[in-house]
Amino acid sequence: MADTCIRDCHALVPDTSGALTVVRNQDILVRGNRIAEIRPTGRPPEPGVTVLEGQRMLAMPGLINTHTHVPMVLFRGLAEDVSFERWFNEFVWPLESNLTEADVYWGALLGLLEMIEGGVTTAADHYFFMDQVARAVEEAGTRAHLGWAVFSSRGRGVLDETAAFAERWKGGAGGRITTCMAPHAPFTCDDGFLRASVEHASRIGVGIHIHAAEDMNQTNASVERRGLTPIQVLRDTGVLSVPALIAHGCGLLPQDIELLARYRKHVGIAHAPKTYLKLAMGITPIHALRKAGVAVGLATDGAASNNTLDVFESLRLMALMQKHEAMDPEVMPIAEALDIATRGSAAAMGLGDRIGTLAPGYQADIILVDTRGAHWQPPHNLTAGLVYSARASDVHTVMVDGRVILQERRHLTLDKERILAEVAGTMERMARRVPEARIQRYQP
Numbered sequence: 001m002a003d004t005c006i007r008d009c010h011a012l013v014p015d016t017s018g019a020l021t022v023v024r025n026q027d028i029l030v031r032g033n034r035i036a037e038i039r040p041t042g043r044p045p046e047p048g049v050t051v052l053e054g055q056r057m058l059a060m061p062g063l064i065n066t067h068t069h070v071p072m073v074l075f076r077g078l079a080e081d082v083s084f085e086r087w088f089n090e091f092v093w094p095l096e097s098n099l100t101e102a103d104v105y106w107g108a109l110l111g112l113l114e115m116i117e118g119g120v121t122t123a124a125d126h127y128f129f130m131d132q133v134a135r136a137v138e139e140a141g142t143r144a145h146l147g148w149a150v151f152s153s154r155g156r157g158v159l160d161e162t163a164a165f166a167e168r169w170k171g172g173a174g175g176r177i178t179t180c181m182a183p184h185a186p187f188t189c190d191d192g193f194l195r196a197s198v199e200h201a202s203r204i205g206v207g208i209h210i211h212a213a214e215d216m217n218q219t220n221a222s223v224e225r226r227g228l229t230p231i232q233v234l235r236d237t238g239v240l241s242v243p244a245l246i247a248h249g250c251g252l253l254p255q256d257i258e259l260l261a262r263y264r265k266h267v268g269i270a271h272a273p274k275t276y277l278k279l280a281m282g283i284t285p286i287h288a289l290r291k292a293g294v295a296v297g298l299a300t301d302g303a304a305s306n307n308t309l310d311v312f313e314s315l316r317l318m319a320l321m322q323k324h325e326a327m328d329p330e331v332m333p334i335a336e337a338l339d340i341a342t343r344g345s346a347a348a349m350g351l352g353d354r355i356g357t358l359a360p361g362y363q364a365d366i367i368l369v370d371t372r373g374a375h376w377q378p379p380h381n382l383t384a385g386l387v388y389s390a391r392a393s394d395v396h397t398v399m400v401d402g403r404v405i406l407q408e409r410r411h412l413t414l415d416k417e418r419i420l421a422e423v424a425g426t427m428e429r430m431a432r433r434v435p436e437a438r439i440q441r442y443q444p
Contacts (some may be wrong), residue, residue: 004030008041009054013358022382024404030364033402049116055318062121062365063311064345067247067270070125071107072302084279088442095434104129106422108136113308118392119367121400139174139389141405141413142314147182147209163200185211186233215281219251219444231256261292268348272301273317297348312393315341368397
């Protein structure tokens, strides 16, 4: 892999105190798949180094989508203005009964196209037919954390299948793929199923990606039925004893946060604010979680609830929702929002020592954000621009693992026109709802 110099860019880096700040007019030297040096521009690059011009570009760590269902882009716009329960029972789970392996492959490619164009270099995907998603990730050149979603209603045999996938693709795509067990949730997976998932995860040496306490209705139903919150169920079944990525947590109670704090070294929360607004789910208590030392990362969830896979949009909504919820404009300052979008997201996925930071030794997952648009002018405050002005369409160049996969908004690894054509050919079939064929039934 050739060495690269991103020349004369502005760079979002930690300062001596660890706070993120923008340093102007820097060169970023990449050797192989790692950042080697960040230095003031001016020194001529060494012979043989590929130069990427970065004038009026802001370099930052590639965005990380800590919880999504990438191929659900196939159902974008098909489950609108409905309750959480109807969203599952009348729309999404009947629609997903249409899926074939080929659908998941092309849907994954479409979702990866969208995320690459929006600066997302890593995604934690929790879906079906995951060999096809892994294949798409390998072709796209991105990084991914992949788990094959399973329900206990399908029997214990599905756990063997998802465990085999986790073993097969662990360390795949040149190390860009990590894997996990992916039981859907405590309300769709019985305790024995969760314990068996933990046993597989421990044997393979991976973690668990799971939905839990998605809203307060789920928490209240669990307490009423079992005398336990969903998070307490995860504790009792051993899920919190392995690396765990928990999606949503809008139904967390104070005792849940105290419990999660005990496992904070290897447990993270994925926060998808647009889905919460759209489905009226409530809000994740980010301030309390971070105060307890629990890592929180940004997510989009799937496009059937979010409509986009735009992490910049999630970043902006997160900051605004936290201020509104607290009725305090000083809550969630810019520096904290950016920390969650970068280092917090990496930590939530257990990858904080590898990605999420522009610094020597970290893997070279870097995006260049074009600050020349009218919505950036005048550029008094570039960190404010990232949180409150940036658009997915501002992403100019994307590098993953030292390899450029998007340059000047041109894809270098994927055939965009073919992907769009393949997906368009499935639209009519994907939109058919057959309620009696739903893959599961939602009942908190």
